[in-house]
Amino acid sequence: MSMPIHLHSELTSPPLQIECLEDESGLGYLLRWLGTNHLPFRWLKKMLAIRGPRLPDTRDAIVLSYLTGIEHDQLKPMLMKTFGNAKEGGMLVYGQQLLFRDLYRFRSPQICPSCIHQKGYISRCWEFGPIPICIEHGVYLIDHCEHCKKPIRWDRPTIDICQCGRIFSSPVNPSERPGIAELNLARWVLKPLMASESLHSLEASKAPSWMEHLSMDGALRIIKAFGICQTPYEAISSSYPWGKCTSQFWRDLFRRAALRIECFLDPSISSELCTLVYQPFLERVAFYPLTTPDKESALYLLKQLYDYEPLTHFDSAKGHLSQKRLFD
Numbered sequence: 424m425s426m427p428i429h430l431h432s433e434l435t436s437p438p439l440q441i442e443c444l445e446d447e448s449g450l451g452y453l454l455r456w457l458g459t460n461h462l463p464f465r466w467l468k469k470m471l472a473i474r475g476p477r478l479p480d481t482r483d484a485i486v487l488s489y490l491t492g493i494e495h496d497q498l499k500p501m502l503m504k505t506f507g508n509a510k511e512g513g514m515l516v517y518g519q520q521l522l523f524r525d526l527y528r529f530r531s532p533q534i535c536p537s538c539i540h541q542k543g544y545i546s547r548c549w550e551f552g553p554i555p556i557c558i559e560h561g562v563y564l565i566d567h568c569e570h571c572k573k574p575i576r577w578d579r580p581t582i583d584i585c586q587c588g589r590i591f592s593s594p595v596n597p598s599e600r601p602g603i604a605e606l607n608l609a610r611w612v613l614k615p616l617m618a619s620e621s622l623h624s625l626e627a628s629k630a631p632s633w634m635e636h637l638s639m640d641g642a643l644r645i646i647k648a649f650g651i652c653q654t655p656y657e658a659i660s661s662s663y664p665w666g667k668c669t670s671q672f673w674r675d676l677f678r679r680a681a682l683r684i685e686c687f688l689d690p691s692i693s694s695e696l697c698t699l700v701y702q703p704f705l706e707r708v709a710f711y712p713l714t715t716p717d718k719e720s721a722l723y724l725l726k727q728l729y730d731y732e733p734l735t736h737f738d739s740a741k742g743h744l745s746q747k748r749l750f751d
């Protein structure tokens with residue numbers, strides 16, 4: 424049972440302050456800090472005057488900095504900043520800009536129970552829909568509680584306890600584990616978010632040159648292009664509900680993407696890749712890239728897979744979004 428809480432109209436900071444870790448999730452840090460102080464998530468939302476389903480983001484950074492004692496400059500980059508739709512710049516979190524906010528799993532957290540129990544914090548690497556993998560344990564992340572079967576929420580007692588009151592556990596019989604191709608792909612893409620110490624132990628495989636310099640936005644969109652189709656020549660609805668996809672959905676997509684990228688890297692494997700990789704998504708990266716390397720990689724893939732060289736004269740759509748404006 425948590426302590427009775429008396430809400431005051433003025434801001435009262437909880438007594439216990441904790442440090443935020445190098446690769447920790449922003450919301451995960453807040454939940455860990457609340458748990459240390461035996462305060463529920465709803466207390467924080469009340470302090471931030473947040474109503475409804477909204478979660479804390481950069482708009483709350485000043486108050487959060489005061490409450491937690493963490494420097495504003497350190498706290499703000501850990502929270503989501505929204506610019507608007509893709510043309511307006513999408514969003515920014517952990518220094519990574521994503522044009523499409525659906526790539527970021529903000530509302531429906533997924534976890535690695537082993538990490539939470541062993542390391543005691545929530546990793547920021549778990550917040551990107553297309554990569555539902557814990558590299559460290561070589562397992563898929565879960566977004567449902569094994570006990571109550573309900574989706575995991577941020578609004579829960581502490582980082583390791585579900586809103587149903589039970590401690591999170593890993594699936595009893597993990598029927599599937601990610602293979603080498605999936606783990607390598609996850610490492611390449613998540614590299615900018617990983618703690619420096621785990622990076623040293625992960626130098627095993629080197630990313631292909633077209634992938635090495637991709638932004639996170641470019642990499643996640645290319646994974647979607649490689650993995651979305653289940654069958655050849657599939658057409659994907661433009662109103663696909665990306666924001667509502669489960670970890671299981673992304674797991675299947677990511678597995679297909681990793682295996683197809685592996686095929687692409689090894690020309691000796693004959694494959695029907697051009698019928699399986701979704702060309703319109705690659706074209707969109709070529710026409711509306713976040714960065715120049717993203718555009719170049721998308722053009723390279725279009726050429727290699729379909730022998731297609733689009734004219735990208737109006738390529739500077741995103742050029743207006745200078746880094747300066749986005750990061751001030």
Ligand SMILES: [Zn+2]
Pocket residue numbers: 535536537538539557558559560561
């Ligand atoms: Zn783990």
Ligand SMILES: [Zn+2]
Pocket residue numbers: 568569570571572573585586587588589
């Ligand atoms: Zn539960």
